[in-house]
Amino acid sequence: MTALDLRDVRARYGARVVADHVSVSVEPGGWLAVIGPNGAGKSSLLKAVVGVVDHDGDILLDGVSLSSLTHRQRARAVAYAPQTPQLPDRLTVTDYALLGRTPHLSPLARERRQDLAVVSTVLDRLDLGDLANRALQTLSGGERQRAVLARVLAQESGLLLLDEPTTGLDIGHAQALLDLVDRLRREEGATVVTTLHDLTLSAQYASQLLLLDNGKVVAQGTPAEVLTRGNIERHYSATVEILHTTHGDIVVAPARPQPH
């Protein structure tokens, strides 16, 4: 169970600030979706939490500053799936997912039976069991995407940072993946932060949204508060309608502008 607090966080590349004044709290087991147009600073904000992009301000995990954790403590606490991971193509799916167990092993130790069991369960949950012995380079785009998630889930961290986890997945696999993450959140108390371009999915899975535009927080709150037609038209320059499923979930539908 991990609570995440960002207090006036600024993510920057040298002097170039790409996300500024970000303050948000995610309760243990909560799901925050960071949304916004291309280049808004979403990935950079996630990378600041992982520690691979410089930041100012405070990032706290259960009240403890991330900067005070050792590399190994951070690796145990935070699991991260980048948007475009560089994959070691020759590894099999199992060996790649086992890399997620590294923070749990003592230095130079080999993985234990227990680590193999964790990986095997994760692969089954992600519908990758049949591909366990295949080399990554032989997988389809969506299968590779799921292999990346397998490594992340095998890490069994309290905080999952997933940058565009549904990119390249068909609607069924996207839904299955988000459902699985949602189950980990509900049953095991994992705290989740995702970036998502699919606003409908962000509304249906996240409890809280943070809308970034050009590095600034322009809206934050529940999906209903953030996903208004005005906000989306203003910040994405898109024409949309906000609809609802029969269960009352928000659907953000592109509405082709009518010719005059």
Ligand SMILES: Nc1ncnc2c1ncn2[C@@H]1O[C@H](COP(=O)(O)OP(=O)(O)OP(=O)(O)O)[C@@H](O)[C@H]1O
């Ligand atoms: N390594 C880097 N060095 C300098 N600037 C960078 C670097 N990486 C990203 N940027 C810039 O930071 C800004 C935010 O990029 P970021 O990738 O965080 O946006 P994003 O909201 O995730 O975009 P997208 O939806 O297109 O993935 C962009 O202007 C980008 O050009």
